[in-house]
Amino acid sequence: MAIKILSVDDEEDMEMLIEQRFWKQIRDKKFQFIYARNGLEALDMLDSHKDIQLVLSDINMPEMDGLTFLSELNTRTVPSLKTVMVSAHGDMDNIRTAMNRGAFDFVTKPINFKDLEITINKTVDHIEMLIRTQKEHDQLVSIQNDLTIAQDIQQSMLPKIFPPFPHRTDFDLHGFLKAAKLVGGDLFDYFLIDENQLFFIIGDVSDKGVPASLFMAITKALFNSHFTNPNCGTICDEVNRINAFLSRENDAMMFVTAFVGILNLTTGEVEYIDAGHEPPLILRKGKDSEILKKKGGLALCIDGSFSYVSGTFRLEPGDALFLYTDGVPDANNLTGERYGIQRVRELLRPVADTASPQQINTMVLESLQTFIGEAAQFDDITALTIRYFG
Known part of the structure; x- marks a missing residue:
């Protein structure tokens, strides 16, 4: 021209x-x-x-x-x-x-x-x-606006009303997601399957940013639709189906680590599937916390034909379960020092019996932010804490 x-x-x-x-x-x-x-x-x-x-x-x-x-x-x-x-x-x-x-x-x-x-x-x-x-510049502004909208959409998909079941006295829970970018690939969710069963999940998509957030949204939606279905099968059946679906046409070769569980609110028994995720902490009433010796499984989307096997453990009244993504232990400060899960155990030891799930998560997040300091947060940080009262 x-x-x-x-x-x-x-x-x-x-x-x-x-x-x-x-x-x-x-x-x-x-x-x-x-x-x-x-x-x-x-x-x-x-x-x-x-x-x-x-x-x-x-x-x-x-x-x-x-x-x-x-x-x-x-x-x-x-x-x-x-x-x-x-x-x-x-x-x-x-x-x-x-x-x-x-x-x-x-x-x-x-x-x-x-x-x-x-x-x-x-x-x-x-x-x-x-x-x-x-x-x-205009393109960057447009992208920034799109990312802000995507962030709002993603945050709206996450549970954010706490306490979520104020009428229930047999359990309490709290979760948060602090993305490293405007949008992230971590996820958590929970809902009552029925009066006696609490479903919960925490997960981490392999990538970051917009691609991870899209995959996160799909994964969360699939778990919700499968486990709220009246014809829902066993936890193994449904995770196998979800894994097969997510693995199809996965040209980006993304994968999702996840810890999926169902808490029996009558007995305190937790049936879970570990899809290559970080092992949760169990805060035992009157005892030191323990790292769950879980049955390892493959991350979702790596092998669509993989057959997942569930494991079980029991929460006693007063116990709490702290689930987290690798953004917690892998956080680094300016010197390159790693935060590690042992810091979480030491931080929570004095309040293991008394702190609410929200207090526990707030303590961990504040400790992480203090530790990271001026360093850049390079990974999403997510935690989900459940306290069982029986």
């Missing part, structure tokens, strides 16, 4: 000279010239031709001179519109004034048209750079 140039000059032969000197560029549609005889006409031209990108303006003109025109031009705040001023040779005062008022460059009369072409090309290169920069 031709660069549209507005030439502002009261000399009658200027239009003819430009057409003669730049006829090849005009023929090849590199340049397109529009003409005005003074500043007032030029302003009208700018109003009627919004796509003018470069102005070539004389300084000495009737009705409105070039310097006044330049001042008016500055009020239009079009960053990519640049002006090259034309002045008499040696008229440095006016040239200096023009440059101070925002002119991009200048040429002197009598015009050396070879020099003018070089000046125009240099100005056009600068204009195109500004346009590219603005376009990239």
Whole structure:
């Protein structure tokens, strides 16, 4: 597309000279010239031709001179519109004034048209750079807006009302997700299958950012739809089905580690499936915490035909279960030191019997943030804590 140039000059032969000197560029549609005889006409031209990108303006003109025109031009705040001023040779005062008022460059009369072409090309290169920069900025703003919306959507998918079952006295729980980016790949969820069974899950998608958040949303939705179905099978049946579905057409080769459990609220027994996830902590009432010796399983989406086997353990009244993603133990500070799960155990030892799930999660998150300090959070941090009262 031709660069549209507005030439502002009261000399009658200027239009003819430009057409003669730049006829090849005009023929090849590199340049397109529009003409005005003074500043007032030029302003009208700018109003009627919004796509003018470069102005070539004389300084000495009737009705409105070039310097006044330049001042008016500055009020239009079009960053990519640049002006090259034309002045008499040696008229440095006016040239200096023009440059101070925002002119991009200048040429002197009598015009050396070879020099003018070089000046125009240099100005056009600068204009195109500004346009590219603005376009990239606009794209980044658009992406940022999309990410903010995606963050809102993702956060709206996570449970956020605590306590979630205020009428129940047999258990309490709390969860949080602190993404490393605007959106993350961690997930947690819980719901009552019936009056006596609490389903819960915590998971971590292998990637970060938008791809992980999309996979997270799909995974969470699948678990919810399968385990709230009245015809729901065993925990093994449903996890096997979900794994087979997620593994199909997984061209991105993403996977999800997950710890999936069903707590029997009458007996305290937990049946679980470990899909390659971090082992949870059991905060035993009156005892030190213990790391669950779980039956290991493959992460979801790696092998669609993998057959998952469940394990069981029992929570006694007063015990709590602390589940987390690897963003907790793998958090690093500025020295590269790893937070580790042992810090969590030491942190929670004094309050293992008394703290509510929300208090436990708040303590862990605050401790992590203090430990990380000024270092960048490189992974999502998620925790889900359940206390069983029986």
